[in-house]
Amino acid sequence: MVESKILVVDDDINICELIEVYLMKEGYKVYKANDGESALKIFKEKQVDLILLDIMMPKMDGYSVLKEIRRESQIPVIMLTAKGETFDKVLGLELGADDYMVKPFEPKELVARIRAVLRRYKPLSQKRVIEYTDLVIDPDSYIVMYKGNKIEMPPKEFDLLYFLASNPNKVYTRDQLLYEVWGYDYPGDSRTVDVHVKRVREKLMENEEWQIKTVWGVGYKFEVK
């Protein structure tokens, strides 16, 4: 599963780094920003999955940042507030924060909240069953049925097939596939795609109605007759 990317926004550099250490330990990718403006910049540039947003910041406060973000995205946001600060719950809620935490907090609790929020948010990209003749790809059960038989498939192969099959007849370059299936900043070689295509192909054999076709000099597509 592709790790989630989290943007941490706090004017206190130490807090940022502390949080970073914990989140990295949990396998998250972390971006940091120390003020509202650079937060928005990173938010626009990177495809982050969740934002931890401190409220009290010089120049642009957390509420303003949140308001700005909400103009274009429903990305999950957890507000951070120092004990004693008056945190206007209602305001945060109305602006669309998903949760909030009072500093200082237990790292474990932070991680739990992040997981809960991400879990809640993810189903939004409702995955659906894809069907063609002799082929059913069901992301709920993670099963591929080919000519009535269950085909076991490791996650990467499944994701690749699922992605291609959900966009039939559209060609993707290897780089596009790496981006879509492997993740936004996957550093690896594009040969990797070839190998996975091969593995999917040998599990799905030749077929009349559809196949993963090579578009020479360009990439691959899931072609349907």
Add this chain to the structure above:
Amino acid sequence: MVESKILVVDDDINICELIEVYLMKEGYKVYKANDGESALKIFKEKQVDLILLDIMMPKMDGYSVLKEIRRESQIPVIMLTAKGETFDKVLGLELGADDYMVKPFEPKELVARIRAVLRRYKPLSQKRVIEYTDLVIDPDSYIVMYKGNKIEMPPKEFDLLYFLASNPNKVYTRDQLLYEVWGYDYPGDSRTVDVHVKRVREKLMENEEWQIKTVWGVGYKFEVK
């Protein structure tokens, strides 16, 4: 999973709406009532699964509403009471309240308690015996019958099995299982799930028709042939 329906009863409209926002975010369906009488009306009309009940209300107070509800239903009720108000715990308990919260409260604490209460007293409508070949899982008696024999199972293992078996063929990540079976804010490690799966498996041995299957790189599912 079918979302639970919650009735929020408070004479303060703002509080009602605040709670509504939070609960909707958690995926609950929310009904609101601002006095005892309309609360009872909704309670009778809709099949709600849990009631949040403010005590101090004009006309008919929370105790009276609870008393009325208890004449015909064991539905879980969480009492709400403002700080400073004299709240008679004993009375609330005697009348059969399941829990109570003092306002102002942390929304996430409210959610945690709701989940806890619902897990304990799953509404009768949703609580059902699950049956497969050679397997009966009865949530009323907390008993698992496997090939005609009673299988003793500690609560966590039972809950895990029950959850998986009530959603056959659907894969859940470890995090999802922690969220669904362990609870909203469980901070623990996801290896915990593995261990429980192992224990359930060794009690239920190999079986042709169904099994708890590992979906490599993803999670677990209760697979049925």
Add this chain to the structure above:
DNA sequence: AAAATTTTTAATAATGTGTGAATTTAATTT
């Protein structure tokens, strides 16, 4: 306090993934 259950830890086992090099295929040039 003892027993039962749950959680954590850590070592081991199982499985999946990515890479370079060799090979094959396709397009282009001569």
Add this chain to the structure above:
DNA sequence: AAATTAAATTCACACATTATTAAAAATTTT
């Protein structure tokens, strides 16, 4: 049409990740 070049395929193995398990530690229940 043969030779050349570029791209795609394939292989196999090292490496990485994930799952399983046993056992110890912590917690809860009795």
